[in-house]
Amino acid sequence: MSVLAPLLLGLGLLALPVVAALHLLQQRRRRVRVPALELWHDPTPTVQQRARRLPITWPLLLRLLVAALLALALGRPLLHTIAGLPTTTALLLDTSTSMAATDVAPSRLGAAQLAARREIEALRSGDQLAIIALSDPPRLVARGGPDARTALEAAVDHLQAGGREGSLQAGLDLASAVQQSDHSLQIVVLTDTANHGQPPLTAPAPVDWRTFGTATDNVAFVAFAARSTTDGLHLYARVANLGTTPVARTMNVALDGQLTQTEPIRLAAHTEAEWSWPLPKDTAIATANLDSSDAFGDDDQATLLLRGNATIHALLVSPTPSPLERALRALPDVSVTTAKPDSYSTAGNDLAIFSGYVPATLPPLPTWIVAPPTSALFAVTGTRDDLVADSVPDNRFAALDLHSVHFGGVTLLQPPPWAGVALAAGSTPLILTGFHAGQPVTVWSFDPDQGGLANRVQFPLLVATTLRTVTTGVDQSWMLGDKAPKALHDPAGNPIDAGAPFAVTGLYRTPDNQPALTVNVLDAEESDLSPRPMPVIETNATATATTTTKDLGRELWLPVVGLVCLMLLLEGLGMQLRRPQRSQQVGRQ
């Protein structure tokens, strides 16, 4: 309910103290004649010494209520008939990896999907519902009214847990975008208790925040990788106890299906432990699992596809000698061949590296592009120097400390649709990763020969990381929710199409049954199921006003005045009934 004339309401409310003052005057002292004052001399404070108090009587309360109601009637109260308005409901459904936890049945995501289905069933004629997957980035999954219930329910059922939680602010902005102009907006966020604290957000409408899941302890693999050292290849594992109580577990490690290690694990609350084992040269697949599962089973196992010590044959195509060649040659297990842009062949190579040059068509193998000029693939708008990386959206580069590195010769690229930003300086992408024509492609927008990067110790590390990133499926794992680069078979043998999200963890194979890649959780933040504080969300007043201006309310001043009249009538009757009794009392005096 709101008032159309708040000024008049305020003025009308000024009558309340006036009524109280009139009652106080009415309660002024009366002079009463008594036979003698002899026994009335009282040491207690007299009226002059006491603060005059307003006696709370029924007539006073009644008259204050009457005055308040009249003031309310002056303010022209408006009853909002929200029920009669068409509503656009934006359903933001968290699809991050932690939603796969099973501390609530069937899972956090399952419970959220059930709630989403109830919202779909509650749709009325004229209402709209938009389902927004709160993935990274948030995306509109489906939208429709009551006649599209089947499609909406199918879209909800199709959602799978995986990947990191997307930006809630981006989701709220998307919700604002789906609102129809003649609809009121209702935002419902279905998420788990593991949402990360975020800065104050703004929403176009009040947010109905519904959480699923409980405060659950969890033990998880947070790292499982192969490291090449001077002693050869080593398997590395890190296990974290993300709960509040100590745990004792057993970790089993198998190489190519053969159990090779059994490690007892004792972890205090909120602690981690690391293990490292030498790997035989011909090991292809390493797996590790914890003996007992908890509410989140996906992070109790990890799988790693290894190349062993197989050499990566890289072709470096550059019009001029590149410092990249020196760094690549320093890496073990990498064989580098250089060529000019006008005469190169990718045959027999595992990786093509183009420095300062982009071919018209990318070769059908993993490709690494450095400082691309303007081409059919990239639109370069200029160059900048002396940039410092301040954003690392791709956690594969998060282990590098690049804060002190100044990037030079940065070509200002518009990221192509098939690529995402892995490293950026403000809004300027420094590293892009993605898949083009089914092949992994990594792009350095900077020139390592400028800005002094080639002379920094971080340079070979950045080269090694990029090499591992671009050699898809080799010594790296994918995350739940990532899209399959090509047609594969999941660990259970079910085929999945290229571009379909990974729904389960484990080893994925090619259609001809060759190991292709592994999918793991390996994310401490997603494995931490403890509750986080709910983010502060401020409602955008302007947006809200826009939402309600078309509200068809009903003015209530007439019923209020009627109620006042009724109260006055009842008071008058009461006065008439009391008057004879008072007269009798006075007569007896």
Added chain:
Amino acid sequence: MRWRTIFHRRPKLQPTPPPLATPFDEQFLRRLERLAMVSSRTLRGGLTGGHASKRRLPAPTVADHRPYTHGDDLRYVDWNVYARHDDLHIKMGEAEQDIGVTILLDGSASMDYGSGPNQKWLVAQQLAAAIGYCALSQGDRLRIQPFGTTSEAPFSASGRQHGSALLAYLAALRPAGQGDVVRTLLDRARSGSNGLLVLISDLWYADEIDTALKQLLPPRWQIVVLHLLHPHELRPELDGDLDLEDSETGLLQTLHIDAAARARYEDRLYNWGHGLETTCVRRGANYVLLSTAQPLEQTILPFLRARNVLR
């Protein structure tokens, strides 16, 4: 019109109804006829009253004999004794005496309190009329001495034939001003008379009554103090912020009266009444606290009978 309904003024108090045309209605007058006064044997008086005296005097009703002495009235010689013993003996008997009944009627302004049949002054008039009429009926000497009234001229009479004059006299009295109970009692003590003295008063500002009662001791005086109070004096119904005005002195006292203040007043009233009763008993006086709400015949007259004041 509506505002008058909402913020109506408290209805003004009705003016005090005028005093009754006569405080003695027909029913009351008939009751008076049934009353009779009986005085204590300790009282002294003449020989014409209807009250038995302890003094043995020659009388037609024989109670004893004594030898005849010169000057005795020959009408009281017992000739039967003379015939048997040849000695003259005088018949001795119970002497009938009259007594002086004095009614001190408080007519101060404080007695003009209340309305209707419970008005203090009305009840005081009726009490004085009842006692005075009984005294006249018994042939006693009656004196009514009002104080604090508009006219303080006393009423003196003896004999039933003055009953109407008594009622007219009482009906003409009006309470006014300040009455001094102690001074009035001391005046009676100095008057040299004796007999039954009935004080009808609310006893406000009579703290020195002990001084007066010391001068009115038995057996010369038989004192009856009728302490007359209105029910609102016994249990006040005042509440809130009030300016209390003393009816006699006109002084104003501003008070906030609540349940606690009323309780304190009632405590003081009890102690005050108890102190007056103790003083009266110590001085041989009969004390009774009367409420004007109590019917005359049911409460006051039985008390007077129990103390041999009425028969």
